[in-house]
Each structure stands twice: as structure tokens, then as C-alpha cells.
Amino acid sequence: MQFTPRLQQLLQALRSLPGVGNKTAQRMAFHLLERNREGALALATALEAAVHEVRRCERCRMxxxxxxxxxxxxxxxxxxxxxxxxxxxxxxxxxxxxxxxxxxxxxxxxxxxxxxxxxxxxxxxxxxxxxxxxxxxxxxxxxxxxxxxxxxxxxxxxxxxxxxxxxxxIAHGVPIGGELEYVDSSTLSRAIAARTTVAAGGSRGG
Amino acid sequence: MQFTPRLQQLLQALRSLPGVGNKTAQRMAFHLLERNREGALALATALEAAVHEVRRCERCRMxxxxxxxxxxxxxxxxxxxxxxxxxxxxxxxxxxxxxxxxxxxxxxxxxxxxxxxxxxxxxxxxxxxxxxxxxxxxxxxxxxxxxxxxxxxxxxxxxxxxxxxxxxxIAHGVPIGGELEYVDSSTLSRAIAARTTVAAGGSRGG
Missing domain, CATH: 3.40.1360.10 (Dna Topoisomerase Vi A Subunit; Chain: A, domain 2)
Known part of the structure; x- marks a missing residue:
């Protein structure tokens, strides 16, 4: 079955979102059209406002x-x-x-x-x-x-x-709370190479 | 850190999509603003057009x-x-x-x-x-x-x-290509209850 032109256009536009493929785009479009048309309009307005008004900080580019x-x-x-x-x-x-x-x-x-x-x-x-x-x-x-x-x-x-x-x-190494068993080998080898001296008092060196 | 108002509005609107939470909304918003502003505008246009022009079929409600x-x-x-x-x-x-x-x-x-x-x-x-x-x-x-x-x-x-x-x-039962081992028990019990006679020639009955 062919989607109607507007629906096809919407599906294509939704697929431009990261992580959204055919099935997800269809689920989103159908959800908006069936149950949340105000939400769809609010999203359209928010997208336009953000594109026109959000730019980069003059100093830090945030x-x-x-x-x-x-x-x-x-x-x-x-x-x-x-x-x-x-x-x-x-x-x-x-x-x-x-x-x-x-x-x-x-x-x-x-x-x-x-x-x-x-x-x-x-x-x-x-x-x-x-x-x-x-x-x-x-x-x-x-x-x-x-x-x-x-x-x-x-x-x-x-x-x-x-x-x-x-x-x-910034330091690279084993994440806090991470179990050594599940840490990938490049992180582990980096953690070993960048080991720090433990102070005599027992607290961790920096 | 506080998001700027337009960005906050966009994140909230994106969260109205099914399956989109805080992190995904942020990833989508940042992706659109950093790399695909035309895509964002196209999505806004497509949403508006779909909301205004897609309705239900007079006969079947599709x-x-x-x-x-x-x-x-x-x-x-x-x-x-x-x-x-x-x-x-x-x-x-x-x-x-x-x-x-x-x-x-x-x-x-x-x-x-x-x-x-x-x-x-x-x-x-x-x-x-x-x-x-x-x-x-x-x-x-x-x-x-x-x-x-x-x-x-x-x-x-x-x-x-x-x-x-x-x-x-419509018939309910074991999906084609499905291994019995992985079929849930209510589907299996239904498949057994709704069993069909196999014709003498060996082809499956309907």
C-alpha cells in the first residue's frame, strides 16, 4: 500500500532524526496523527523556534x-x-x-x-x-x-x-563502580600504564 | 546547567514522541541543531502539513x-x-x-x-x-x-x-519459522487447541 503524500513526507522527515528508521518513523507518525496532534504542532513550532533562535555562544561556541x-x-x-x-x-x-x-x-x-x-x-x-x-x-x-x-x-x-x-x-581508566572483568582491554591497559602511587596513609594518589 | 528556553521547549516537544526519553531527546535536538538544521525545518513543515491534511477515510477510517x-x-x-x-x-x-x-x-x-x-x-x-x-x-x-x-x-x-x-x-498459533522452544506457552496452548487435520496426501490442512 502506498502512503499518502503528506504521510510519506512526514515519514521521510522523521527518518532524519538520529536512531530513527522506517518502523520507528511509522510508529511516531501514527502516534502523533492518531493520539497527539497538538503534540505534533507543538513539536513543529519548537523546531522552528529552535532553528531560528538557537545559535553558538560568541565566546565558547556552546x-x-x-x-x-x-x-x-x-x-x-x-x-x-x-x-x-x-x-x-x-x-x-x-x-x-x-x-x-x-x-x-x-x-x-x-x-x-x-x-x-x-x-x-x-x-x-x-x-x-x-x-x-x-x-x-x-x-x-x-x-x-x-x-x-x-x-x-x-x-x-x-x-x-x-x-x-x-x-x-582528563584521566582515562577504569570507571568508578566498574568491575575489572567487564572493562575492555584498551581501557585496562591504559589504566595500568597510568597507575598512580598510593600515599602511605592509604588514600589514593592523584 | 540550564538549557536555553527554546532548547528546553524543543526537548519537551521531542519527548512527546513514543519511545523518546530525556537522553534521546537531547541527542535528537543536538543532532538537528549541530548538523541538520534544514532537516529540522523540513520536519516542522512535514508535521504541520500532515496534521492539517491527513484525516480519516470516510469509509474505513484509515x-x-x-x-x-x-x-x-x-x-x-x-x-x-x-x-x-x-x-x-x-x-x-x-x-x-x-x-x-x-x-x-x-x-x-x-x-x-x-x-x-x-x-x-x-x-x-x-x-x-x-x-x-x-x-x-x-x-x-x-x-x-x-x-x-x-x-x-x-x-x-x-x-x-x-x-x-x-x-x-484470523488464526492464532505458532509463527512460521518459529522454533517451538521459543514460543510462549499461551501461544503454544492455543496452537494445540486449534490444531487442524492433516490431509492424507501429506499437505497441511486449513
Whole structure:
């Protein structure tokens, strides 16, 4: 059976969402049309508003509606530390951990010459401008532990060194609460290579 | 961290999709805003168009954009058989099996007095009007094999009997290609109760 044209259009548009295939798109479309037409209209309005009004923070490239994002605009954040991440989702994850009070820089990707992603796409000009300012003392490299993520971190570290700024990398190792048995071998070998001395008192070294 | 208002609105709207929770909504929103803003606008347009133009077929209550759905409008369908299903997704599933050339009637639900779903919500007036027409000789009850689905089937069968029309129920049993070992026990007990005689020639009875 052929879907009607509008329905076909809707199914195709829904498939552009990450993780949504044919069956899921059909389930979503039928759900909205059968049971939640107001929800469908609200979603349409929200999509349009977000596309037109959400842009990048002028300073850190996080999502923002004004010139600065809520983190850059907040008074209480430490302007001396800059945590460099690959995506806005990484910012959300670090914020949820409530363990960091500095600012961020969002690359929106990682160096990947084969995909045509170079320094320009990652806003490196903006990053070096931020770095050369007097305020920043340390950059924390929180790019992913992949080949491209490591290459990006190494590149940013060299930029920081040029400016005489301290660059640090987040620790990689066995997750807290993780059982060794279920940890993959590259994480384990990294955890062993990056082992730390246990202080005589018995507390864990850093 | 607080999401910006537009982003918050978008996340909430995305959560109204079936199977989408907080994390998935965030992944969808970030994906659209970072990498596919045209896709987001296309989705908004498609949602609005579908909500405004997709309604129910005047005859069978399937999704339609004109007065009749594509199945009711098609010339080659057998108007003598009516397959009653619970949802448009069921119509799609039966159409995909390419084993049925009659028409449909879509209930958009099943009898469930506790949820306030009675004959009126299921379009039973429309169903009896169709049934009393001269054309229909048989109704196939393809409601789900749940308590409510069975009750709905029994109710529709009694309506058919009142009109002197033949009512049949789709067969329930072990799925084709299914290994007995993995079939649930209620399906198995039904398959045994509804066993059919094997013809002497060795081919399976019907």
C-alpha cells in the first residue's frame, strides 16, 4: 500500500532524526496523527523556534540564544580554566557531574582530515584568541579517547604550549563502580600504564 | 546547567514522541541543531502539513488525504470482505504480507470500558452502516489477541450475526519459522487447541 503524500513526507522527515528508521518513523507518525496532534504542532513550532533562535555562544561556541551562553554569562564561573570538548552534549555531561566550575570551549567535532574537518571547522582561531587573553591559565583537554580525539588534544596542547599556557588531559581508566572483568582491554591497559602511587596513609594518589 | 528556553521547549516537544526519553531527546535536538538544521525545518513543515491534511477515510477510517483512502479508492479491491483492525499500523502490516485484497475497517483502538473507550470511540455506527450495505459478505476480525482485542472481536461478531453476515477470526498459533522452544506457552496452548487435520496426501490442512 502506498502512503499518502503528506504521510510519506512526514515519514521521510522523521527518518532524519538520529536512531530513527522506517518502523520507528511509522510508529511516531501514527502516534502523533492518531493520539497527539497538538503534540505534533507543538513539536513543529519548537523546531522552528529552535532553528531560528538557537545559535553558538560568541565566546565558547556552546548553544546560546543571546550573544553569550548561560555558562559564559554566569558570574560565578572561573575564567582561568577552559575545558575543551567535542560537542554540547559533552558540556551537559560534565555539568551534570557538578565537578567543574570553569568555562568551556566547544569544538563541534574533532580533527579529521579525511572528512574535511580541519582547524577552521573547529573554530581554532577563536580558541587561540581566547587562549592569548590574559585570563586563561589552564586548558583541560576533554576530547574523546579516540584516535581523532587524541590527535585533536595533541594539537590543542601544542597551541597552548606556544602561548605558554598549561594544558592537561582528563584521566582515562577504569570507571568508578566498574568491575575489572567487564572493562575492555584498551581501557585496562591504559589504566595500568597510568597507575598512580598510593600515599602511605592509604588514600589514593592523584 | 540550564538549557536555553527554546532548547528546553524543543526537548519537551521531542519527548512527546513514543519511545523518546530525556537522553534521546537531547541527542535528537543536538543532532538537528549541530548538523541538520534544514532537516529540522523540513520536519516542522512535514508535521504541520500532515496534521492539517491527513484525516480519516470516510469509509474505513484509515488515514486519507482525500475523502477516501487509497485502498477504498482503488478499483481492484474486493468490496465483499472487510478486515477489521485496531490501528493503521495493522493495515500496513497486512498490506505488506500481500495476502489480502479486500477492504479494511480501522477501529483506532479496542473496547476498553475502564479507559472510557466504548463503541462510539471505535466508530461502530459507521461499521454497522457498512455492514448493512448489500456488498459486504464477510468480516475478518483481526483485532489483537489480548483480552480487550478478543472482547472487541466477540462484540463485532455479534453485530455481524445480527445482520446475517459471516464473521471470521484470523488464526492464532505458532509463527512460521518459529522454533517451538521459543514460543510462549499461551501461544503454544492455543496452537494445540486449534490444531487442524492433516490431509492424507501429506499437505497441511486449513
Amino acid at each position: 548553544f546560546a540564544e543571546a550573544g553569550l551562553c548561560t555558562i559564559c554569562a554566569a558570574a560565578g564561573r572561573d575564567a582561568g580554566i577552559l575545558c575543551v570538548v567535542e560537542s554540547p552534549a559533552d558540556v551537559m555531561a560534565i555539568e551534570e557531574s557538578a565537578s567543574y566550575r570553569g568555562r568551556y570551549f566547544v569544538l563541534h567535532g574533532r580533527l579529521s582530515p579525511l572528512d574535511g574537518i580541519g582547524p577552521e571547522e573547529l573554530g581554532i582561531d577563536q580558541f587561540t584568541a581566547l587562549l592569548s587573553g590574559a585570563g586563561v591559565q589552564e586548558i583541560i583537554l576533554a576530547t574523546s579517547a579516540t584516535v581523532e580525539g587524541e590527535a585533536t588534544a595533541a594539537y590543542l596542547a601544542s597551541l597552548a604550549a606556544e602561548q605558554g599556557k598549561r594544558a592537561t588531559r | 488515514f486519507a488525504e482525500a475523502g477516501l483512502c487509497t485502498i477504498c479508492a482503488a478499483a481492484g479491491r474486493d468490496a465483499g470482505i472487510l478486515c477489521v483492525v485496531e490501528s493503521p499500523a495493522d493495515v500496513m502490516a497486512i498490506e505488506e504480507s500481500a495476502s489480502y485484497r479486500g477492504r479494511y475497517f480501522v477501529l483506532h483502538g479496542r473496547l476498553s470500558p475502564l479507559d472510557g473507550i466504548g463503541p462510539e470511540e471505535l466508530g461502530i455506527d459507521q461499521f454497522t452502516a457498512l455492514l448493512s450495505g448489500a456488498g459486504v459478505q464477510e468480516i475478518i476480525l483481526a483485532t489483537s489477541a489480548t483480552v480487550e482485542g478478543e472482547a472487541t472481536a466477540a462484540y463485532l461478531a455479534s453485530l455481524a450475526a445480527e445482520q446475517g453476515k459471516r464473521a471470521t477470526r
